[in-house]
Amino acid sequence: MSYTLEGRTGTWEIVVGLEVHAQVISHSKLFSGASASYGGEPNTHVSLVDAGFPGMLPVLNHECVAQAIRTGLGLRARINLESRFDRKNYFYADLPTGYQISQFTHPIVGEGTVEIELSDGTVRHIGITRLHMEQDAGKSMHDQDPTRSFIDLNRAGVALMEIVSEPDIRSPEEAGAYLRKLRQILRYLGTCDGNMEEGSMRADVNVSVRKAGEPFRTRCEIKNVNSIRYVMHAIEVEATRQIEVWEDGGEVDQETRLFDPSRNETRSLRSKEDAHDYRYFPDPDLLPLVVEQAWVDELERELPELPDDKRDRFIRQYGIPRYDASVLVAEQAIADYYEEVAKGRDARLAANWVTGDLFGALNRTGRSIQDTPISAQALGGMLDLMADGTINGKIAKEVFEDMLETGDSAADIVERKGLKQVTDTGAIDAAVADVLARNADKVEEYRGGKDRLFGFFVGQVMKAMAGKANPAIVNEALKKVL
Amino acid sequence: MSLDPATVRRIARLARIGIDESDLPALQGELNGILGWVEQLNEVDVEGVTPMVGTGHAALRTRPDVVTDGNCRDAVLSNAPDAVGPFYTVPKVVE
Numbered sequence: 001m002s003y004t005l006e007g008r009t010g011t012w013e014i015v016v017g018l019e020v021h022a023q024v025i026s027h028s029k030l031f032s033g034a035s036a037s038y039g040g041e042p043n044t045h046v047s048l049v050d051a052g053f054p055g056m057l058p059v060l061n062h063e064c065v066a067q068a069i070r071t072g073l074g075l076r077a078r079i080n081l082e083s084r085f086d087r088k089n090y091f092y093a094d095l096p097t098g099y100q101i102s103q104f105t106h107p108i109v110g111e112g113t114v115e116i117e118l119s120d121g122t123v124r125h126i127g128i129t130r131l132h133m134e135q136d137a138g139k140s141m142h143d144q145d146p147t148r149s150f151i152d153l154n155r156a157g158v159a160l161m162e163i164v165s166e167p168d169i170r171s172p173e174e175a176g177a178y179l180r181k182l183r184q185i186l187r188y189l190g191t192c193d194g195n196m197e198e199g200s201m202r203a204d205v206n207v208s209v210r211k212a213g214e215p216f217r218t219r220c221e222i223k224n225v226n227s228i229r230y231v232m233h234a235i236e237v238e239a240t241r242q243i244e245v246w247e248d249g250g251e252v253d254q255e256t257r258l259f260d261p262s263r264n265e266t267r268s269l270r271s272k273e274d275a276h277d278y279r280y281f282p283d284p285d286l287l288p289l290v291v292e293q294a295w296v297d298e299l300e301r302e303l304p305e306l307p308d309d310k311r312d313r314f315i316r317q318y319g320i321p322r323y324d325a326s327v328l329v330a331e332q333a334i335a336d337y338y339e340e341v342a343k344g345r346d347a348r349l350a351a352n353w354v355t356g357d358l359f360g361a362l363n364r365t366g367r368s369i370q371d372t373p374i375s376a377q378a379l380g381g382m383l384d385l386m387a388d389g390t391i392n393g394k395i396a397k398e399v400f401e402d403m404l405e406t407g408d409s410a411a412d413i414v415e416r417k418g419l420k421q422v423t424d425t426g427a428i429d430a431a432v433a434d435v436l437a438r439n440a441d442k443v444e445e446y447r448g449g450k451d452r453l454f455g456f457f458v459g460q461v462m463k464a465m466a467g468k469a470n471p472a473i474v475n476e477a478l479k480k481v482l
Numbered sequence: 483m484s485l486d487p488a489t490v491r492r493i494a495r496l497a498r499i500g501i502d503e504s505d506l507p508a509l510q511g512e513l514n515g516i517l518g519w520v521e522q523l524n525e526v527d528v529e530g531v532t533p534m535v536g537t538g539h540a541a542l543r544t545r546p547d548v549v550t551d552g553n554c555r556d557a558v559l560s561n562a563p564d565a566v567g568p569f570y571t572v573p574k575v576v577e
Contacts, residue, residue: 027547028551034552047551047552051558061547062547065544089496092575140575142576145571147573148571149574150569153570286542290541
């Protein structure tokens with residue numbers, strides 16, 4: 001199943017590559033000792049290095065290098081033991097030095113791959129071209145004054161990883177799946193928090209269109225899209241625009257564009273005359289970065305279990321379907337929660353309760369797994385009561401709702417409400433006899449071959465016993481009498 | 483390699499240096515002189531020689547990930563021609 005767009009002259013396919021800027025989790029900046037934390041008073045997380053004062057020299061943060069290598073390993077990519085820093089020259093008010101220190105010709109991480117899964121179950125591999133380290137710029141505020149822009153350099157010099165994909169993406173859905181997967185990997189690794197709303201992960205989207213079998217046509221780059229949904233919209237809108245340009249006999253210009261979600265359109269950001277010429281050259285303040293293979297190996301040994309590996313293990317170890325396993329590994333905290341519930345219990349039942357009732361409850365109450373009102377131990381305790389026959393599945397739903405509201409343990413709720421399952425066959429037999437006596441006509445029909453009525457009898461008996469009867473015993477008792 | 487007037491104009495623009503049209507020929511001559519002089523390096527045969535990045539053999543120094551700097555806003559803003567409160571300001575930049 002491939003994604004295409006219909007134009008007047010036929011069917012078009014889209015070609016997309018993504019450049020993701022991921023802010024590195026670190027205490028201090030890439031080349032200075034100023035704090036890299038978010039939300040300080042304006043211009044307080046700034047050293048004279050970040051402010052571009054003369055004579056200041058950059059000194060590389062060791063941990064940022066480790067984070068880039070961890071990320072490279074998580075993307076199953078080649079780690080380049082020797083890499084270099086270059087200056088990317090351009091003028092902008094929030095870039096005090098007039099250049100960004102980046103890695104152009106020799107990035108720290110080379111080719112890798114990310115596995116994505118689409119809604120129809122298709123698995124695709126998206127190539128990673130490279131990952132390199134670079135500095136973030138400061139922030140300009142244009143709405144504080146009629147004639148001036150205000151500059152805050154707190155972000156200037158914070159470490160970013162730019163992760164560039166191959167032009168392997170062929171639909172908005174694939175772009176969304178790729179970004180979600182990348183974010184998941186970064187969060188598992190603890191190298192970037194992946195919060196697109198706060199700008200700690202942002203995407204530049206390269207889009208072109210072509211007819212089947214053609215080589216690539218000219219692409220446009222849509223800058224700084226800050227949500228996965230917007231990336232997906234922007235691709236469709238931009239591809240549609242390009243198809244119109246081509247079909248009207250025009251040429252698509254290679255240019256930078258901006259996505260405006262409120263008008264659902266992209267527009268040109270910089271005139272061609274102003275197209276950037278960055279005049280990259282090796283930063284003379286920084287020697288080549290050489291890392292030892294032994295250190296890379298050590299970082300690799302310390303990596304956490306990655307989402308794909310965890311999913312495969314869940315399928316093997318717990319015997320749960322692939323879809324459930326994918327859902328459960330979406331976040332590390334969810335996976336940990338599930339494993340605690342499943343430990344020593346019916347793992348499939350545990351998966352059903354976590355992905356069904358628990359997720360439903362979290363959605364309803366607007367909570368996340370981190371502040372779940374029902375702990376893994378508490379949910380496990382409830383499953384234990386089901387396993388030992390104290391409560392049945394129907395009562396369990398009631399107990400679960402009560403746990404959600406009161407935070408009490410399942411055992412306390414069962415005790416308080418008197419919900420203990422009735423396994424006393426005498427009581428059940430009596431209820432069965434009573435139901436059959438009151439429904440003599442239905443009994444006749446059942447015996448006449450209307451098998452479906454069995455369910456009706458079960459329901460009536462359960463109702464008579466306020467849902468507390470053990471369903472297996474009820475079934476057995478009914479079968480015996482009927 | 484030699485630069486034509488259009489390239490000289492472009493380099494000036496990228497560097498945000500305003501130059502008079504009348505200065506172009508002189509600048510073109512000077513820049514071409516510099517390039518020509520540097521081009522003497524092309525006479526050296528470097529076939530099979532690893533690019534050298536410096537005369538020292540020192541490796542790139544790194545520092546531990548500790549906050550040791552910042553919180554010096556007055557110093558940071560000391561050269562700002564038009565600071566407002568905690569901010570630098572510049573003539574409005576609108577894309």
